[in-house]
Amino acid sequence: MSSMQIRENLKSVSLIVLMFVLWEVACVLFHISPIVLPRPSAIFTTLFVQMPALWPNILQTLATTMVGFGLGMVIGVALGVFVGVSRTAYKTAYPLLVGFSSIPKVAVVPIFVLWFGSGTVPAVLTALTTCIFPIVVNVATGLATTEPEMEDVLKALGATRMQVLWNVTLPRAMPYFFASLKVAVTLAFVGTVLSETVASNLGIGTVMMMASSSFDVPLAFAGLFALAFLGIVLYSIFALIEQRVCGWAIRKQDLAMG
Amino acid sequence: MTITIAPTEHGVTRIAQLENVQVRFGKGENTFLALDRTNLTVRAGDFVAMVGPSGCGKSTILKLVAGLLKPTDGMVFVAGREVGAEQVGIGMAFQNPTMLPWLTIRQNIMLPLKIVKPYSDTFRRDKDTVFRERADALLAKVGLTGFGDRRPWELSGGMLQRANLCRALIHSPKLLMLDEPFGALDQFTREELWAILQDLWMETKPTVFLVTHDLREAAFLASRILVMSARPGRVTEDRAVDFPRPRTLETTFESGFTDLTNDLRRMIFAARQGV
Incomplete structure (x- = not known):
């Protein structure tokens, strides 16, 4: 890691620390009740003390998210390729995709519960539906983006459609694909927790619902912190993979996350 | 037909x-x-x-x-x-050099060999030996010795256009x-490239x-x-x-x-x- 990257990372960490400090100070200064907004120190303490009880729920949420995300990735890529390889399919399917993606995912949870009962299955499905559209749209857009001159060069050489796809179209779509994975993995989290808060008996979403109904506000916030932390970790993992696979699209100094 | x-x-x-x-x-x-x-x-x-x-x-x-x-x-x-x-x-070259950014300059230049017969038949075997030398020899002729491992975005417009000529010529096409x-190049670079193109043309x-x-x-x-x-x-x-x-x-x-x-x-x- 170069010294510039270290400095940039240091800035990001400082900002997070600063936010917690301000929060803590505000709680003390304005005598905010812990029922309304607990102090970060109290939340971290709860997180630490309750960890044995939280841990299985964290694993449950993580597993549900990864399964939903994995399925979303496979189906999303398949759909994206299907839509993206032909200009007609792209134009025809786009309105439908936009329509589906604008449906609030909260609205589909009850339907999944109706079909599959409460528990892990609706959570996986909600994660899937939440994360799939950015993947489909990005893969389709990546494949549909062409450089006509490059294709002319290849066709004049006598390249087949497969050769053009393999040598130009697919590599060019890679940055779109990985950019969508970063977004999709965090969205899958949102979907999982959403479903867990509505109909499940395990997972961070469930913990938070139960904590809030028993006015254990620090525990509810501890759940939030756990989620945020997991989100950052997963995002970073995919950002790192993206950097490795298609660093050519990001180029040098812009390698910082996001 | x-x-x-x-x-x-x-x-x-x-x-x-x-x-x-x-x-x-x-x-x-x-x-x-x-x-x-x-x-x-x-x-x-x-x-x-x-x-x-x-x-x-x-x-x-x-x-x-x-x-x-x-x-x-x-x-x-x-x-x-x-x-x-x-x-x-x-072989074909446009005003826009269209070098693929995920490949090195050498890999870009060797792309036609991957597609055109008979080169494509032995591409796997020859890409690190004969074909690589062929690409480097061509790069040397257009004054890009040592730039084979660079990425396209590291090169200037004039250099990219030189590489573009190499890509158009690597498979010794009958038609260019x-x-x-x-x-899109400045007058001086352009005139320099005329001479280079003439030399390349006179060879084959x-x-x-x-x-x-x-x-x-x-x-x-x-x-x-x-x-x-x-x-x-x-x-x-x-x-x-x-x-x-x-x-x-x-x-x-x-x-x-x-x-x-x-x-x-x-x-x-x-x-x-x-x-």
């Missing part, structure tokens, strides 16, 4: 032939004629430059010969066969299509179609200049250029050279008035 045998005339092969070719673009009422009743015969080893007012169908002819476009009417023969009948492995390859004598707006470029490089009329395009003048080779920048100061470019300028001006 009509297949005719390449006719020979005084031992010279006609490599490309356009017979009464018409190209119409668009659909319904919005059609326009890009090319009208064009006849053209190009012998193997010709360096043909096409000049004319913009939109006159220069690039259309290029695309017809490269097999990227089908004529609305008429016939296009390349190497004696109707276009599209067989893989010909035509150049669509304003130096249009491929047949070249060069589309250009630069009349000095046409006069410097070509052995034959076609002047085209405004749309619908037709060849109005077909002039042989026989300055001895290798031509140098000195050549461009000779009176014969200036006379030629002035003549061309007058003809294009007249063609534009005819709109």
